[in-house]
Amino acid sequence: MADPAVMTAGPAVHVHHELGFWRTYIFSTDHKMIGRQFLFLGLFMLIVGGALAMLMRWQLAWPETAVPGFGWVPEPYMVEGIIPPNTYNSLFTMHATIMIFFAVMPIMIGCFGNFLIPLMIGARDMAFPVLNMVSFWSGLLGGLVMLAGFFVPGGHAAGGWTAYAPLTAKAIYTGVDWGQNLWNISLIILGVSSMMGSINYITTVVNMRAPGMTWFRLPLVIWSLFITAILLLLALPVLTSALAMLLFDRNLGTHFFLPEGGGEPLLWQHLFWFFGHPEVYVLVLPAMGVTSDVLSTFSRKPIFGYRAMAFSMIAIAFLSWIVWGHHMFISGMNPLLGTAFMLSTMVIAVPSAIKTFNWLGTLWGGSIRFATPMLFALAFVSNFVIGGLSGIFMASTPVDIFIHDTYYIVAHFHYVVAGIIFAMFAAIYYWFPKIFGRKLNETLGKLHFWPTFIFFNGVFFPMHILGVGGMMRRIYNPLQYEFLQPLQPINVFITANAFLLGLVQILFVVNFVWSLIAGKPSERNPWQANTLEWAAPSPPPHGNWGEALPVVHGGPYEYSVPGMAEDYLPQNQSRRPSPTLAKRHGPSGGQVTA
C-alpha cells in the first residue's frame, strides 16, 4: 500500500482566496459551511418530525376528533380534521424515519462531524472536500425524495420505520404504493451520502491530525465520531442491500420477503436489525462524545478515565454487531439463540456503565459551572441512565416477551434516542459561538432548558406505565379496548406535556435566530476550553489556521492543573514535562519522541 507515487498525490494545502456567493454558501467545499448546511437541514427536519409527533399525540389523547386548525387538509389525508387510520400509520412511520435519518443524523454526524473533526484535530479541511460537498447534496436529495412521499397518491410509507416485510412488500397490504417506493429510494440515496461522509471522516482522522495530535490526545467527541463513521460505513450497506431487495419485491415481482414465492419475511428482520442496532449506536455515540467534552469543560476537571471512555466506545461499537436478535425475541427464534442474544445485549451494559460512572467521576469534586450546555449535558446523562436501565429489562427474553411492542418500548427508546436531543442542544449551545461567531443568549437558554427537561420526562416517563398496562405501540385508537380505557388519562397527560414540550422549543428558535443576527460577538474561547477548535478565530476563516498548523502539546482535558494561574491549559500551549516523570523516565520527561 505504501506506494510513494500515491502518497504525494494527497490534497494540496488550501490557499485562502476569495470565493463567490455560490461557492461560499451553496456549493461550498469548506467543511464548516457544509456543517452549517447540515445543521439547517437537520433543524428543519426536526420541526417536521416534531409536528408529525404532535398530530399523533392528538389522536392518542382524543381519538378520532378533529384536530383544531386542520380542517383544511384535504382527503384522504384527513377527513374534516380527523386523522384516519392510514394517515396515522404514515405519521408514526415518518416521525421515526425523519427523526432518525434526517434530524439526528444530519445534526449530530453531518453538522458536528463536519464542523468539529478538522478543527479539533488541527486540519485545514476534510481529506476529500468535494466528496464532502456531494455528501451533503445527496443527503439533501434524499431528504427531498423523502418529503415528496407525502404528496403522492396513496400517501407516505405506513409500515413503520422498520418497514417489516411482507407488510411493506406489497402495495395492497398498507394501501401505500409510491410512498413506500420513495421511502426506499430516499434511504438508498442517504446510504450513499453517509458512505461519502464516513469515508471522509475516517480518512481525515487517521491521516490529517496536526503535529503532536496523537490518538490518545484526541477529544472524546472525535473518538465518538470516528467510531460512528466506521459503524455507519459497515452497517448502512446492509440496509441498502435489503432496501434494494424490498424494492425489487415491490416492483419487479421477486419474492425475497414474500412467503407465497418461497421468500422469507424473517430475512428482512435479520438484515434490517443487523443494520438497525449499530444504527442505534450511530445515533448515541456522538451524543456520548459531546457529553464527555461538555462535562469535563464545565466541571473544570479532566475527564475521569479518558482511555476507559475511548475503549468503552470501541467495545459498544463491537458489541452492537452481535445483539440484533434482541429485536426479534418474539419472531419464533430458537430459545437458545434468544439466550445468546440476551447475554450479548446485557454485556453492553458494562461499557455503558463505565461511561456513566466516568461521567459521574468527572463531576465529582469539580467546580461546576451551570451554563446552558452543561445543563443539557447533565440532562442527557440522567435520561440515558433511565433509558439504559429499561434496556436491561428488555434484554431479558422473559420480560421482553411481555412488553414487546408496547409503550414500554416506546418509552425506552425515546429516553435514549430522543434523549440525544439533549446532547444535541448541549452541542449547539456549546459550539454555536464557534460555528457562527456569536453567542446564544444564556438566560433564554436556561429558560429553554428547564421546561424542556420537565416536559420531556412528562411525555416519556408515563409511557412506561402505559406499556406495562398493555397499551400497544403503533395503536391507532386505544379506546377500542376496554382494558386500555382506564389508562386514557395518562394519554391525555402525555399529550399535554408533548404540546408544552413543542411550545417551549419556540424559545430555542427565537434564541437561535436572534443570536444568529444580533447575538453578542464571541471571543475565541468563550468557555475557557482546551480543545483545538477554540484556538481558531470565531468563526474560523477558510483554511482554519492561517499560516501555520497548530502544534499539539498535550491532552484535551487538562483542567485545573495545580500551580497554574488559569484553570485550563489549551492543547496547543507548550508545557514543561513533570519533574517526577523526568526522574522516572530520564531527561526527556517520559515523553514519546517517536
Add this chain to the structure above:
Amino acid sequence: MVQGIVTAPALEEVALQVPEMPPILPPGSDNGDPPGWQPPRREPVVSNAVLGMLMFLAFETMFFAGLLGAFLVFRLSSTSWPPPGEPYLPIGVTWFNTGILVASAYSMRRAHRAIRDGSQAGLVHGLGLTALLGTTFLAVQGSEWIRLAHHGLTLQSGTYGATFYTLIGCHGVHVLAAVLWLATVWVLAARGWFSREWHGGIQLCKMYWMFVVGLWLVLFPSVYLM
C-alpha cells in the same frame, strides 16, 4: 456568560510567583512536550486516496455480504437447488469466464508494475488488455443470461431466479463500472497522463478491479458450484 472560576487561594499564590512559566503537570497527566519542541511531521502510512478507497471497498463488501447472506438463507434451507423445473446454471462456460477474470487481474497487475517502472507503453498495453478481458467477461455473462431467460429463468422464478439475477447482476454492474473506469484510465494513459512519479489513479483503479475479481471468486463457488 459564565462567572465564578473557583480556584483555591493557595494555588493562586503559587501561580503569582511564576506567572509566565509553562505549567508543571502532575504525574499521571499527558506527558507534555517541552517548550519549542516541534514534533516531526510524519508521512501517513497509507495515503488519503488509498485509505478512502479501502473504506469504499469495505462499504461494497458489506453491501454484497447482505445480498450473499440473503442467497445463503435460501440456498441452505432448500432441499433441491435448483428447484424442480428450473434450469441448471452454466458451469462450464462460467469456469471459462472465471479464467478470463483471473487473467484480467494478472494483466492489471502487469499494467501497474509497468508504470511503476516508468513504461508508458506497458501501461497502455496492460490496461487495454484488462479492459478487453473485462468486456469479454461481460459479453459472456450477457449471452448466458439471455440463454437462461430463454429457458424460463427470470426474476420472478421464485428465490432461485431472484437471488441469481440480483447477486450476479449487482456484480455485473460493478464489473461494468470498473470497465468504464478502465476505459477512461486507458484513454488518459494513451495520452501520457501517468508517469513513474504520478500514477495514483492507476493504483486506485487496480484496487477496484482486484475487488471486483476477488468478489467473483467468492460468488462463483457460492452461486454456481455449491
